[in-house]
Amino acid sequence: xxxxxxxxxxxxxxxxxxxxxxxxxxxxxxxxxxxxxxxxxxxxxxxxxxxxxxxxxxxxxxxxxxxxxxxxxxxxxxxxxxxxxxxxxxxxxxxxxxxxxxxxxxxxxxxxxxxxxxxxxxxxxxxxxxxxxxxxxxxxxxxxxxxxxxxxxxxxxxxxxxxxxxxxxxxxxxxxxxxxxxxxxxxxxxxxxxxxxxxxxxxxxxxxxxxxxxxxxxxxxxxxxxxxxxxxxxxxxxxxxxxxxxxxxxxxxxxxxxxxxxxxxxxxxxxxxxxxxxxxxxxxxxxxxxxxxxxxxxxxxxxxxxxxxxxxxxxxxxxxxxxxxxxxxxxxxxxxxxxxxxxxxxxxxxxxxxxxxxxxxxxxxxxxxxxxxxxxxxxxxxxxxxxxxxxxxxxxxxxxxxxxxxxxxxxxxxxxxxxxxxxxxxxxxxxxxxxxxxxxxxxxxxxxxxxxxxxxxxxxxxxxxxxxxxxxxxxxxxxxxxxxxxxxxxxxxxxxxxxxxxxxxxxxxxxxxxxxxxxxxxxxxxxxxxxxxxxxxxxxxxxxxxxxxxxxxxxxxxxxxxxxxxxxxx
Amino acid sequence: xxxxxxxxxxxxxxxxxxxxxxxxxxxxxxxxxxxxxxxxxxxxxxxxxxxxxxxxxxxxxxxxxxxxxxxxxxxxxxxxxxxxxxxxxxxxxxxxxxxxxxxxxxxxxxxxxxxxxxxxxxxxxxxxxxxxxxxxxxxxxxxxxxxxxxxxxxxxxxxxxxxxxxxxxxxxxxxxxxxxxxxxxxxxxxxxxxxxxxxxxxxxxxxxxxxxxxxxxxxxxxxxxxxxxxxxxxxxxxxxxxxxxxxxxxxxxxxxxxxxxxxxxxxxx
Numbered sequence: 001x002x003x004x005x006x007x008x009x010x011x012x013x014x015x016x017x018x019x020x021x022x023x024x025x026x027x028x029x030x031x032x033x034x035x036x037x038x039x040x041x042x043x044x045x046x047x048x049x050x051x052x053x054x055x056x057x058x059x060x061x062x063x064x065x066x067x068x069x070x071x072x073x074x075x076x077x078x079x080x081x082x083x084x085x086x087x088x089x090x091x092x093x094x095x096x097x098x099x100x101x102x103x104x105x106x107x108x109x110x111x112x113x114x115x116x117x118x119x120x121x122x123x124x125x126x127x128x129x130x131x132x133x134x135x136x137x138x139x140x141x142x143x144x145x146x147x148x149x150x151x152x153x154x155x156x157x158x159x160x161x162x163x164x165x166x167x168x169x170x171x172x173x174x175x176x177x178x179x180x181x182x183x184x185x186x187x188x189x190x191x192x193x194x195x196x197x198x199x200x201x202x203x204x205x206x207x208x209x210x211x212x213x214x215x216x217x218x219x220x221x222x223x224x225x226x227x228x229x230x231x232x233x234x235x236x237x238x239x240x241x242x243x244x245x246x247x248x249x250x251x252x253x254x255x256x257x258x259x260x261x262x263x264x265x266x267x268x269x270x271x272x273x274x275x276x277x278x279x280x281x282x283x284x285x286x287x288x289x290x291x292x293x294x295x296x297x298x299x300x301x302x303x304x305x306x307x308x309x310x311x312x313x314x315x316x317x318x319x320x321x322x323x324x325x326x327x328x329x330x331x332x333x334x335x336x337x338x339x340x341x342x343x344x345x346x347x348x349x350x351x352x353x354x355x356x357x358x359x360x361x362x363x364x365x366x367x368x369x370x371x372x373x374x375x376x377x378x379x380x381x382x383x384x385x386x387x388x389x390x391x392x393x394x395x396x397x398x399x400x401x402x403x404x405x406x407x408x409x410x411x412x413x414x415x416x417x418x419x420x421x422x423x424x425x426x427x428x429x430x431x432x433x434x435x436x437x438x439x440x441x442x443x444x445x446x447x448x449x450x451x452x453x454x455x456x457x458x459x460x461x462x463x464x465x466x467x468x469x470x471x472x473x474x475x476x477x478x479x480x481x482x483x484x485x486x487x488x489x490x491x492x493x494x495x496x497x498x499x500x501x502x503x504x505x506x507x508x509x510x511x512x513x514x515x516x517x518x519x520x521x522x523x524x525x526x527x528x529x530x531x532x533x534x535x536x537x538x539x540x541x542x543x544x545x546x547x548x549x550x551x552x553x554x555x556x557x558x559x560x561x562x563x564x565x566x567x568x569x570x
Numbered sequence: 571x572x573x574x575x576x577x578x579x580x581x582x583x584x585x586x587x588x589x590x591x592x593x594x595x596x597x598x599x600x601x602x603x604x605x606x607x608x609x610x611x612x613x614x615x616x617x618x619x620x621x622x623x624x625x626x627x628x629x630x631x632x633x634x635x636x637x638x639x640x641x642x643x644x645x646x647x648x649x650x651x652x653x654x655x656x657x658x659x660x661x662x663x664x665x666x667x668x669x670x671x672x673x674x675x676x677x678x679x680x681x682x683x684x685x686x687x688x689x690x691x692x693x694x695x696x697x698x699x700x701x702x703x704x705x706x707x708x709x710x711x712x713x714x715x716x717x718x719x720x721x722x723x724x725x726x727x728x729x730x731x732x733x734x735x736x737x738x739x740x741x742x743x744x745x746x747x748x749x750x751x752x753x754x755x756x757x758x759x760x761x762x763x764x765x766x767x768x769x770x771x772x773x774x775x776x777x778x779x780x781x782x783x784x785x786x787x788x789x790x791x792x793x794x795x796x797x798x799x800x801x802x803x804x805x806x807x808x809x810x811x812x813x814x815x816x817x818x819x820x821x822x823x824x825x826x827x828x829x830x831x832x833x834x835x836x837x838x839x
Contacts, residue, residue, distance in 0.1 A: 189718055314683040326687035334675040405673030412688045413660035564637040568669045
């Protein structure tokens with residue numbers, strides 16, 4: 001067991017190091033690109049160390065003040081409850097992310113090793129303890145117990161250590177169970193992608209939950225204004241409002257154990273610890289069952305095919321050659337069939353519409369929503385900008401996101417310009433679909449404003465896209481990443497540098513368009529002039545962007561070898 | 571045909587070449603993967619390019635097909651300079667590379683349509699050729715499934731179909747028979763022989779020496795980045811010891827013929 005655990009730790013460490021080192025088949029630019037991409041995790045690691053130290057210090061101080069009685073225990077424990085709850089949510093979200101190929105391959109590889117399945121399961125569960133979130137909360141809770149001991153409450157400290165270990169056990173087994181479940185779901189590509197799509201959309205909808213709380217707070221503030229009294233926040237009131245079932249949540253069980261330790265309620269402490277232990281045990285058993293299912297289905301999930309006729313439609317995109325047209329359609333089809341592409345098309349418009357509808361209910365909080373409801377074209381403009389940001393997975397990684405398909409594009413008779421234009425038009429088709437969905441959503445919730453302003457917003461989107469295209473081609477050729485578009489997380493992202501550049505460029509390029517529309521409407525009171533202004537701007541941008549895309553295409557030629565190596569993941 | 575030998579490489583004169591290289595070299599930093607090889611692939615030949623793992627076969631193919639830029643030497647494909655006019659060369663060639671080069675999220679049929687459109691074929695030809703290839707490769711029931719859902723063998727078949735669709739004059743095939751079932755393997759072999767009889771050239775790498783022996787009429791052997799032998803299979807055999815099989819010839823050429831390496835003692839216990 002110890003040997004297997006050691007081997008797993010070594011494996012994780014080597015994989016990390018080898019990712020940094022990369023292969024020998026890389027040129028200097030690619031090495032620079034990798035180093036820059038690594039800066040982000042290095043910054044995160046530095047922040048993590050700082051955060052852990054802060055948590056340890058805060059935990060210790062918290063334990064000490066509780067033990068010395070200088071602050072009511074309930075207040076400190078309330079903060080601990082919140083911290084545990086937040087960490088649990090973070091772990092659930094992270095565990096529900098799509099597993100990488102390395103993770104899936106690891107299960108296969110480990111299965112053929114001489115490690116019993118039960119031991120393999122235990123090692124995988126224990127490996128979760130090394131998760132940064134676990135370290136963060138574990139360190140804080142143990143420091144809290146140390147603070148209790150330093151404050152003279154040795155008995156309470158011992159109970160706090162046991163409770164902390166049990167919370168960590170629940171966290172580790174929960175993360176393992178979810179991780180195995182998601183890995184099992186992803187044994188079938190379709191099942192996994194459907195899960196990701198539903199998960200992200202549900203999560204996005206749930207992100208509006210605070211609005212409902214905010215609505216409750218608004219009601220409370222109104223009551224306070226009406227009655228002329230001011231009610232402070234009360235933990236007791238908060239606890240009374242919580243449903244009974246929340247008592248079994250690990251954060252709540254932990255809080256009760258600590259509070260009951262301080263009041264020397266031995267029965268309550270035992271009950272709380274039993275709840276935590278039972279949860280850890282149940283989750284461990286559950287994760288073992290899912291792990292067994294995962295291991296058994298490692299190579300077995302094949303879909304049955306139905307006999308069908310051969311149907312192919314490959315329409316020609318006007319104004320570009322047949323080769324560029326083929327690239328554009330391939331780009332469009334592969335994009336909208338990926339999880340990332342579907343989210344790009346389906347999320348921005350409906351989410352914006354949902355936000356507008358929700359915030360319109362609380363005018364004090366959502367003044368922008370009221371304004372947007374009166375000027376639907378502004379909402380559309382904002383929606384188009386959202387579409388641009390979500391489309392960065394494609395626009396800022398036009399070539400790398402094709403992976404093996406890029407090799408095909410490099411092998412067939414397509415010159416650099418055709419390839420670049422095919423990509424530009426393909427991404428435009430994806431963007432166009434997303435904008436169409438956004439337009440429908442905006443019309444549904446805010447059918448207000450001059451039609452000229454709506455047209456100006458749509459044409460402004462064209463100008464925005466054209467002004468970004470040369471930079472997108474250039475940066476995509478210089479910093480390609482073999483991204484996996486079935487991933488919604490970092491695995492599907494472009495290189496951080498183009499993504500950062502794209503973020504600023506969208507803002508900068510959208511500014512003149514927004515100014516033209518707003519000035520024509522608010523200052524001149526002539527939306528038609530805004531439309532003409534945006535049309536003229538689009539003409540100017542088109543005249544500049546077309547030759548610039550051709551120039552940027554030269555970068556594709558000079559980086560062909562590197563692109564091929566990225567496409568082949570070497 | 572005049573045949574002569576310089577060092578370890580055989581050269582031919584007065585022949586039309588599908589692939590001809592002089593001192594082709596590819597280095598990755600201090601690692602020299604291909605070390606100045608002089609390839610001579612006659613037009614209309616079935617050329618087997620052999621070598622142990624890591625010898626430089628795939629790197630050579632990648633250089634010849636434009637995926638990698640050579641760091642030295644020159645080469646011509648079908649009499650054209652690929653570095654001067656890569657599109658013209660690609661218009662006449664088809665490739666099945668090591669990683670198969672397929673869009674995961676296109677269907678098999680769409681992959682063929684994509685290739686057909688890029689090569690400038692008219693829609694009717696694409697449709698007719700695609701249907702025939704799909705039928706031949708026994709992919710009819712999966713033609714409208716995403717390539718991501720294909721097995722390895724099916725991916726190989728669709729990659730080969732994509733390479734054949736534009737009826738190229740030269741085919742580069744990197745390990746085309748790896749992972750293919752016996753029935754499909756037989757069909758593909760027959761298809762390739764038919765293609766060569768019609769004047770096409772096949773440049774093929776394979777680890778399966780029996781296949782090379784049965785299909786190829788010319789071979790080249792690369793070892794540690796250097797071309798150690800090249801020529802018509804019959805001539806190479808004639809130079810070798812009597813009765814030698816291709817496997818024996820290959821092992822003798824790459825210096826692994828009568829390996830006297832001591833066995834792993836601990837393995838025998």
